[in-house]
Amino acid sequence: MTGEHTYRVAATWTGDRGTGTSGYRDYDRSVTVEVAGKPALPVSADRPFRGDGAKWNPEDLLVAALAECHLLSYLYACVQAGVVVTAYEDQAVGTVVVEGNGGAFREVVLHPRVVVADASMVDAAVAAHADAHEWCFIANSVNFPVRIDPVVLVA
Known part of the structure; x- marks a missing residue:
């Protein structure tokens, strides 16, 4: 199992509330993380950092x-x-x-x-x-x- 192994992950920000990052409180910290062939994982920042505490961070x-x-x-x-x-x-x-x-x-x-x-x-x-x-x-x-x-x- 020696050698080099590569892992590809796509992270897409899904938190635009219509005004982008116009202000610190104006956008959601929601992100979708995906790996080909696996279920998408909805993630966010942790609650103290204005994220959704119900999602993985x-x-x-x-x-x-x-x-x-x-x-x-x-x-x-x-x-x-x-x-x-x-x-x-x-x-x-x-x-x-x-x-x-x-x-x-x-x-x-x-x-x-x-x-x-x-x-x-x-x-x-x-x-x-x-x-x-x-x-x-x-x-x-x-x-x-x-x-x-x-x-x-x-x-």
Whole structure:
């Protein structure tokens, strides 16, 4: 699976209320994000930034990407380690610090809760998080800490 992979995403602003960006309060922050062959995803800015809080926003999507990337990398790491995972859920939390007109993520903390098939697998299941973190493309691409705070239970 080595090599270069390209991902194409179309983002179309759908928030013109008839006067374009004539003023800060005069336009909607609605956007449609599309990938060929997949359902369109209506997104917006987060509510504090005059967006629609009912829609996904860029910050949600980045935290989701980190959580999913770790999950998928973790499942692979567990296969490699002989760990049988029967359930996995995460309650990921990202923190953004806003200063003036800009801001940045301070950190994202993943809280994976994993269930394994047998008690003999717990130590390897905990250790597999380090490999998963090392292998996650998204975590390797961001300039802020991504911490993992796992819990491993036995089925």
